[in-house]
Amino acid sequence: MSFKSKTRSTAWGGQSMGAVLVQAAVLGLVLSGVYVLFQNTQANLQDRGIESGFAFLGHEAGLPIGDSLIEYDPTRSYGYAFLVGILNTLLVSAIAIILSTILGILIGVARVSSNWLLAKMAAIYVEALRNIPLLLTLIFVYTVVIGSLPHPRDPISPMDGVYLTKRGVFVPRPVVEDGFQIFLLATVIAAAMAASFWIWARNHKRTTGRSVPGFLGGLALFTAITTLAFFASGSPVGVEVPAYRGLNFAGGLTLKPEFVSLVTGLVLYTAAYIGENVRSGIASVHPGQIEAANALGVSSGIVTRLIMLPQALRVTIPATTNDYASLVKNSSLAVAIGFPDMVSIGGTIIGQNGQAIEIIAMWMAVYLTINLLISVAMNFLNSRVQIVER
Amino acid sequence: MAYAMHSTSAETFRPLAARPAPGNNTGAIRWLQANLFGGWFNSTISLVLIGLVLWLLPAVSGWLLLDATFAGDAETCRQSAGACWPFIVDKLPVLMVGVYPQELIWRPGLAGLALVVLAWLTYTNRLNGPMLILSWLVLPLFALVMIGGAFGMVEVEQSLWGGLMLSILLALVGVIVSIPLGVLLALGRYYGSPLIKALCVGFIELVRGVPLITILFMASVMLPMFMPPEMVINNLMRIQIGMILFSAAYMAEVVRGGLQAIPKGQTEASLALGVSPARTVAFVVVPQALRHVLPPLIGRCIALFKDTSLVIIVGLLDFLGMIKNAAFDPEWLGFQTEAYVFAAFVYWLICYNLSLYGRALETRGAGGARR
Numbered sequence: 001m002s003f004k005s006k007t008r009s010t011a012w013g014g015q016s017m018g019a020v021l022v023q024a025a026v027l028g029l030v031l032s033g034v035y036v037l038f039q040n041t042q043a044n045l046q047d048r049g050i051e052s053g054f055a056f057l058g059h060e061a062g063l064p065i066g067d068s069l070i071e072y073d074p075t076r077s078y079g080y081a082f083l084v085g086i087l088n089t090l091l092v093s094a095i096a097i098i099l100s101t102i103l104g105i106l107i108g109v110a111r112v113s114s115n116w117l118l119a120k121m122a123a124i125y126v127e128a129l130r131n132i133p134l135l136l137t138l139i140f141v142y143t144v145v146i147g148s149l150p151h152p153r154d155p156i157s158p159m160d161g162v163y164l165t166k167r168g169v170f171v172p173r174p175v176v177e178d179g180f181q182i183f184l185l186a187t188v189i190a191a192a193m194a195a196s197f198w199i200w201a202r203n204h205k206r207t208t209g210r211s212v213p214g215f216l217g218g219l220a221l222f223t224a225i226t227t228l229a230f231f232a233s234g235s236p237v238g239v240e241v242p243a244y245r246g247l248n249f250a251g252g253l254t255l256k257p258e259f260v261s262l263v264t265g266l267v268l269y270t271a272a273y274i275g276e277n278v279r280s281g282i283a284s285v286h287p288g289q290i291e292a293a294n295a296l297g298v299s300s301g302i303v304t305r306l307i308m309l310p311q312a313l314r315v316t317i318p319a320t321t322n323d324y325a326s327l328v329k330n331s332s333l334a335v336a337i338g339f340p341d342m343v344s345i346g347g348t349i350i351g352q353n354g355q356a357i358e359i360i361a362m363w364m365a366v367y368l369t370i371n372l373l374i375s376v377a378m379n380f381l382n383s384r385v386q387i388v389e390r
Numbered sequence: 391m392a393y394a395m396h397s398t399s400a401e402t403f404r405p406l407a408a409r410p411a412p413g414n415n416t417g418a419i420r421w422l423q424a425n426l427f428g429g430w431f432n433s434t435i436s437l438v439l440i441g442l443v444l445w446l447l448p449a450v451s452g453w454l455l456l457d458a459t460f461a462g463d464a465e466t467c468r469q470s471a472g473a474c475w476p477f478i479v480d481k482l483p484v485l486m487v488g489v490y491p492q493e494l495i496w497r498p499g500l501a502g503l504a505l506v507v508l509a510w511l512t513y514t515n516r517l518n519g520p521m522l523i524l525s526w527l528v529l530p531l532f533a534l535v536m537i538g539g540a541f542g543m544v545e546v547e548q549s550l551w552g553g554l555m556l557s558i559l560l561a562l563v564g565v566i567v568s569i570p571l572g573v574l575l576a577l578g579r580y581y582g583s584p585l586i587k588a589l590c591v592g593f594i595e596l597v598r599g600v601p602l603i604t605i606l607f608m609a610s611v612m613l614p615m616f617m618p619p620e621m622v623i624n625n626l627m628r629i630q631i632g633m634i635l636f637s638a639a640y641m642a643e644v645v646r647g648g649l650q651a652i653p654k655g656q657t658e659a660s661l662a663l664g665v666s667p668a669r670t671v672a673f674v675v676v677p678q679a680l681r682h683v684l685p686p687l688i689g690r691c692i693a694l695f696k697d698t699s700l701v702i703i704v705g706l707l708d709f710l711g712m713i714k715n716a717a718f719d720p721e722w723l724g725f726q727t728e729a730y731v732f733a734a735f736v737y738w739l740i741c742y743n744l745s746l747y748g749r750a751l752e753t754r755g756a757g758g759a760r761r
Contacts (some may be wrong), residue, residue, distance in 0.1 A: 026585060040615070044616075128738060132696075136699060140734065364596070
């Protein structure tokens with residue numbers, strides 16, 4: 001909507017003379033502002049002897065990084081160190097998104113449960129976690145919770161091969177053995193067969209009207225073939241169990257305290273928000289619909305799958321997209337507890353060579369890209385559940 | 391049914407005996423049945439949760455209260471198993487105002503009182519529209535003058551400001567400046583000509599796409615490089631500017647939602663009555679839009695208050711910063727749990743009450759605008 005009146009419009013692309021003048025003035029103001037800032041920055045950079053540009057990315061970094069997905073040592077370049085940070089940010093975000101979705105759904109369902117105690121406890125969880133800054137939760141988990149775990153000498157072991165200590169969490173690591181390629185090939189074939197069965201079932205229903213359990217059937221097919229192939233190829237996946245040797249655990253997979261705290265804090269915090277989204281989604285479905293379905297004798301599984309979920313998801317998905325984007329941005333709080341994410345590593349680089357402008361530009365570019373990808377993926381999901389209006 | 395069967399025979403009508411009255415539908419037993427033990431699944435969940443509560447409650451209450459130390463010094467604390475509350479009492483002044491001069495504490499106290507009084511006046515509808523807006527705009531200036539000192543009062547350097555006072559100040563100034571800025575951005579995005587619209591959209595999306603920390607880094611590290619060397623802005627001011635710009639982008643999106651909710655007929659009616667477009671926006675559209683989005687606006691205020699805790703990363707000592715400092719005091723070493731639990735309680739208390747206040751404003755109709 002616009003307030004422009006039609007009668008005053010001139011040849012200027014349908015815009016009035018006044019509007020064009022205002023826009024020209026704004027453009028001039030913005031451009032001159034940018035010019036002044038650019039001049040200042042150039043002068044300041046020269047004064048401080050900072051060489052601008054991205055040439056520094058090729059220089060040797062010399063900074064140690066604790067957690068790294070890819071092989072890293074301090075002789076690598078700044079660019080490579082920053083890449084390690086990007087991968088760490090992505091890893092933490094991906095794991096936290098999956099776990100917080102699971103916990104969030106549980107919390108949301110618990111809040112609408114008919115069990116009074118369960119609903120109240122979920123409500124207390126949400127009200128507590130949402131009203132405390134994430135940074136405080138992170139620091140609390142890092143210093144108090146992880147800090148009060150025992151020394152590796154005397155670990156807490158909730159199950160065989162899993163050890164909780166103040167030096168981190170040690171879990172068994174899967175190890176690939178001979179014959180894994182055969183198993184992998186069988187898995188791919190099984191996936192293809194399951195998918196084609198699903199498509200066949202859908203077509204069969206469309207042409208004959210007879211319902212075949214396509215998804216469940218496909219899943220059963222996949223599970224059966226992969227299990228058979230696993231044993232036929234001689235169980236090619238072994239497990240390396242961590243063992244206490246000397247002063248610390250060796251072998252297995254080590255989850256550092258910083259990583260565990262960051263993921264825990266992000267999951268606890270985000271799950272409270274996702275729980276609220278799920279609750280409002282469920283609340284948005286009119287109870288009369290479920291009563292009507294029950295009265296017609298529709299089974300509760302179908303009520304949930306075909307009546308409840310499709311309508312609840314319409315409300316839940318857009319809000320949850322925002323929460324996923326916030327989670328990725330919030331993972332930058334890693335810098336407060338020393339987990340080497342992109343912001344933490346970038347901050348160290350700024351401290352070493354002062355090239356703040358380049359690093360901050362790189363941060364912004366990466367975060368904008370990640371958020372764009374999340375929103376594209378979630379919008380695709382969203383478009384599948386929204387009502388198609390005429 | 392009974393009547394129909396009997397009516398066909400020659401016998402006289404005899405009604406069936408009345409059924410017994412339904413059993414007691416209220417009371418504790420019924421409540422337990424309905425809410426905790428309906429079905430085996432519900433009962434199992436209830437039993438597990440009751441077990442959890444019975445296990446946690448004694449441990450937590452024991453640490454918090456029963457075994458806790460309430461008087462004495464660090465030595466008496468170390469003797470007992472529970473929490474050490476004298477530590478918090480000892481550190482309280484620092485947690486509240488940082489290293490602010492003790493003899494001048496009445497000045498931030500007065501500013502805080504003004505905030506509470508104004509919040510109460512707003513809630514009870516004692517002030518009319520323009521007065522209300524004016525007093526909220528004057529409040530941050532009053533707070534800055536009182537804390538910093540001007541007009542002949544003893545000046546207190548900004549490097550001495552800290553603690554909860556600094557957190558509240560950052561949030562208060564941030565909210566009050568970012569709301570008008572957000573309204574302008576939203577208007578630019580919604581009504582603006584193509585260039586202005588593009589600039590507003592660009593700013594909003596760019597800021598919303600990146601974490602607050604990077605904005606704070608930018609304000610703290612990069613802003614001095616953009617400025618001419620003779621122009622020196624201190625760190626606190628730069629970080630405040632960063633928070634305002636960050637908050638404004640989010641406020642703009644909230645306000646845009648409100649603008650979209652105003653029916654087109656309202657502006658058309660206003661224009662038809664001969665009201666100028668600028669006045670239509672200022673007196674018809676924006677006030678209604680803001681009232682529509684009061685809940686998310688309050689939500690943004692709470693979020694901004696929580697976000698102030700991030701300033702410790704760029705070197706300011708707000709409430710959380712002072713808590714961290716206190717936890718590392720050599721005299722009171724080993725009581726960091728108490729420090730963080732206290733911090734969580736204070737943040738929770740403020741945020742939860744802010745959301746209650748927001749809900750109350752909503753139902754009472756803010757600014758004298760009742761329906």
